[in-house]
Amino acid sequence: MFSQKLLIFVGVALFIAINFIVMTMSSRESIPTSGIERLFITITSPVQQAVTTTIHFTQNVWDTYFMSVLAVKENIELKKQLGKAIEIKNRYEELELENTRLKKFVNFTGQVLDTYVAAQIIARDPSPWFKTIIIDKGAKDGLVKGSPVVVSEGIVGQTIKVANDYSRVLLITDRNSAVDALVQNSRVRGIVKGNNEDNCSFVYALRKDEMKEGEMIISSGLDQVFPKGLKIGRILKVTKVHSQLFQDITIETSVDFDRIEEVLVFKNDR
Incomplete structure (x- = not known):
């Protein structure tokens, strides 16, 4: 069991070292020409691409989730505002109807002498x-x-x-x-x-x-x-x-x- 853990640790360390070397060499202006460099690039490029794709995918998922949460909150707030607007409209209509009824009272009482x-x-x-x-x-x-x-x-x-x-x-x-x-x-x-x-x-x-x-x-x-x-x-x-x-x-x-x-x-x- 110990030897398997050691091998895994060595493999991971080797992989990180290879990636570091390749990234360092890739940052130079000259294009690598040696066989070892080409071998390193051939081995590590698919892995780097997979890692990059995974990072981009994760970022897109997070952005989508974040935007969805914001949209839900905004939707809830808009519904509240719409509800308040409808309530105000209903109150206004009710006041208009009541005003019409009271106007009839005023016209009627203008013809009546009693209090x-x-x-x-x-x-x-x-x-x-x-x-x-x-x-x-x-x-x-x-x-x-x-x-x-x-x-x-x-x-x-x-x-x-x-x-x-x-x-x-x-x-x-x-x-x-x-x-x-x-x-x-x-x-x-x-x-x-x-x-x-x-x-x-x-x-x-x-x-x-x-x-x-x-x-x-x-x-x-x-x-x-x-x-x-x-x-x-x-x-x-x-x-x-x-x-x-x-x-x-x-x-x-x-x-x-x-x-x-x-x-x-x-x-x-x-």
Whole structure:
């Protein structure tokens, strides 16, 4: 075992010495002409070429790896920047939509003499038996039980429970809701009742009264809750039964309750 290690050591040392001699001789201006030099060059050139090729290959691999790492880092950073840009764009679009809704409020409130407070809808009742929402304004903002809640499109409902910072609003589509109303053109009176669906019913309109589809129903102001003249909805369907004293009238509400996000609440200082 010792002799094999010694032979390997001697061989490596000899190889290094030969390479050193050849490199020294190759650096001279004159081209080697002796047989020994040519023999040395013949023996060592393939090895030197292999070593050089291996070094170049290793360097190329390292450069490629290094560039790949930089590319991955740069890609991650660009994705972060893109994500931030998309987030800013979404916020900007959301602000634009909110600005459009608030402009409608401003135009609407310019025609109303009562004082009001703007509120955000923060929760909706998931139960199919109740149609209510929670808003982020309450007693400290001047709200009381029975405060009318509206948007620019029409009546939303009225507050039924008021805490210091929050209020629960009963929508006009709830079956417990009732709004004294009249037909805008003919002035026929009736009551708008909720039925826990998207539409409402206009009840107590006499069968003899002329009612047409598409006519607007507005608040009469006689219930002492909602100011007179606020939109409620349009007549969607009229059914007259000779054996009944009143007509069956279905109303399509002016407000899309699935899409509203902000509301106006009239304060109790009228």
